[in-house]
Amino acid sequence: MAKAAKNKTPTKAAKVRLPLPAGIAATKKSKLPKPVRAVDARVLSPLTANGTGGDALILDRLWQVVEQRRGAGDAARSHSARLMARGTAKVAQKLGEEAVECVIEAALGNREATVLESADLLYHLIVVWVDAGIHPEEVWSELVRRQGVSGLAEKAARPRGVIRAAGTRKLP
Template identity: 40%
Template sequence: MQTHDVLDELWAVICERAENPSENSYVSSILTHRKGVDKALEKVGEEAVEFILAAKNQVRERTVSEGADLLFHFLVALRASDIDIDEVLSELAGRRR
């Protein structure tokens, strides 16, 4: 599976959970939390710190794992903020020179 396929699939699942919340879904629990978008942002902050520490300590396996966690929670926070990933990707594409 290609990298962009994984991101597309993950984004589709996040959006599906947002539109059809489920009690058993971790994504739904974040998106429907009483704190609103703040819960998703807390998770991004938490995962960012864990990623930074792993990278700083040069623990490759942990850095990869925490990087995946950070990317996942970033995507959930985008959805919680009602921002489509295509907007972010378009912004990145516009910055290429």
């Protein structure tokens, strides 16, 4: 019984809906052109149909595709264009929802669903970067800068009082 449950096709978590902060509005979906159902831009994209296997370079390629969708993208054919047309708050909200869905699957120990949710999360993070004008190299550089520095050592080296000054309630 447990084995059958373990082998079932992974399904996505129930959709999480986060409210936008008070005073921030996003463009309503109904105000955008209806998506063209017959065409799947992902199937047509030469960048994603080149047969490459999985490696981190996909993140750079995905950023380029989403960047192309910015401004010039057709909101009826492109999910990225459609999402960005709804405004920065909506783009950020979607990232939060995907993060929560990923957290739920991870906490439940659903390995395969966590992989699916991770892909959703990375895609929506890249939409956040494009919307904010952030290039992947900026994030890669920051990761390189942190390489070899233990998170515990970094935390211990922080000036005292910084956490309080930053206004966070997170426990140190």
